[in-house]
Amino acid sequence: MRNIVAIHGITGSKLNFRHFEEILEPSDHFYSFDLIGFGEEEKPECDYNVDCFLEHISKRIDELVPEGETFLLLAHSMGCILAKEYALRYPKRVQGLVFVNYPFDSKKHLYRSWLSKSFLTESTWGKLLCRSRSVWKYFFLPFFYLAEPEYFDSFLSSFNHTFYSVLSSLQHVVLEDDVKTIKKLKPKAVFISGEKDPFLDLDLFQKTENHILIPDMGHLFFRHEEKIVEIVNTFFPRGKK
Numbered sequence: 001m002r003n004i005v006a007i008h009g010i011t012g013s014k015l016n017f018r019h020f021e022e023i024l025e026p027s028d029h030f031y032s033f034d035l036i037g038f039g040e041e042e043k044p045e046c047d048y049n050v051d052c053f054l055e056h057i058s059k060r061i062d063e064l065v066p067e068g069e070t071f072l073l074l075a076h077s078m079g080c081i082l083a084k085e086y087a088l089r090y091p092k093r094v095q096g097l098v099f100v101n102y103p104f105d106s107k108k109h110l111y112r113s114w115l116s117k118s119f120l121t122e123s124t125w126g127k128l129l130c131r132s133r134s135v136w137k138y139f140f141l142p143f144f145y146l147a148e149p150e151y152f153d154s155f156l157s158s159f160n161h162t163f164y165s166v167l168s169s170l171q172h173v174v175l176e177d178d179v180k181t182i183k184k185l186k187p188k189a190v191f192i193s194g195e196k197d198p199f200l201d202l203d204l205f206q207k208t209e210n211h212i213l214i215p216d217m218g219h220l221f222f223r224h225e226e227k228i229v230e231i232v233n234t235f236f237p238r239g240k241k
Contacts, residue, residue: 002072002095002238003065006032007057009077010169011220013039013157016076019150019225027238031064031071035079037165039157048165049172053082054089061093070095072236074228076221077101077199078169081177084185091186096236099191100221100228103174104201151222179204190235192228194218210235 004024006017014032021030034041036056037048046052065071072095075083080099087094148155182189190210193200194217205211212231217224 001027001029002236003029003069004031004072004074004232005061005065006030007073007075007079007083008032008035008038009075009079010038010161010166010174011077011158012154013160015039015154015157016151016220016222017074018154020074020229023225023229025238029065031061033060033064035082037169038161040160043162043165045164046168047172048168049176050082050085053173054086057082057086058090072096072098072232074098074232075100077103077219078174081173084182084189087185087187087189088181094187096187097185097189098228098232098235099189101193101197101199101219102179102191102205103177103199104179104204105199148222154222182208188235190231192231194221194224 004020006014006020008014008016013034017030017032021032024030035053037043041056061071070093073083073087075098077100080102083097083099087097188210189208190212191205191208192212192214193205195213195215196218199219205213214224214227221228
């Protein structure tokens with residue numbers, strides 16, 4: 001039996017991990033929840049920094065995982081940064097970490113991307129795009145439904161944020177991340193990245209102790225859940241602490 005806690009990133013919600021629960025063994029206890037500011041969670045006008053997220057994550061974990069039991073953290077994108085920071089603060093609670101597409105090259109990529117740049121610069125266009133998302137997202141619904149019907153609910157949930165929750169998360173978590181602190185982690189950590197992930201810094205990725213590159217995977221891990229679970233089972237077999 002293993003406890004596995006999933007932490008999503010900026011693009012999406014807890015629904016991104018829905019298929020993991022179907023693939024894992026029934027004896028595994030799998031938990032996922034929306035981060036504050038995203039999905040169905042409250043969206044206060046506050047600084048979405050590491051402390052804010054960790055307070056929320058700690059509260060949710062305490063509600064879900066029985067007291068005294070350890071767990072694996074399975075995290076994606078910005079969630080990897082938060083999982084790392086949680087493990088640095090509470091190393092005895094974390095059995096291990098599985099990072100899926102850790103945003104190594106976030107600073108360069110975010111300022112190259114027109115969409116993310118419109119958030120970071122707090123442009124009028126960026127605010128307009130976010131605040132009118134309930135209108136323009138419907139133009140994309142037919143295309144996404146035809147292309148990825150299994151993940152349609154994840155696509156819809158990716159719009160459940162505010163301009164401020166995205167902006168503040170990018171500014172205070174993603175852009176302020178210090179990848180050097182990875183070396184301070186005490187629990188075993190496994191890094192999984194997609195070969196086509198634009199945030200991948202291959203040099204930094206290959207310097208991590210346990211790293212696996214998945215061909216044909218981009219920043220989202222959709223349709224690669226079985227491979228990720230296979231990696232989890234290899235590095236963190238059931239019955240081993």
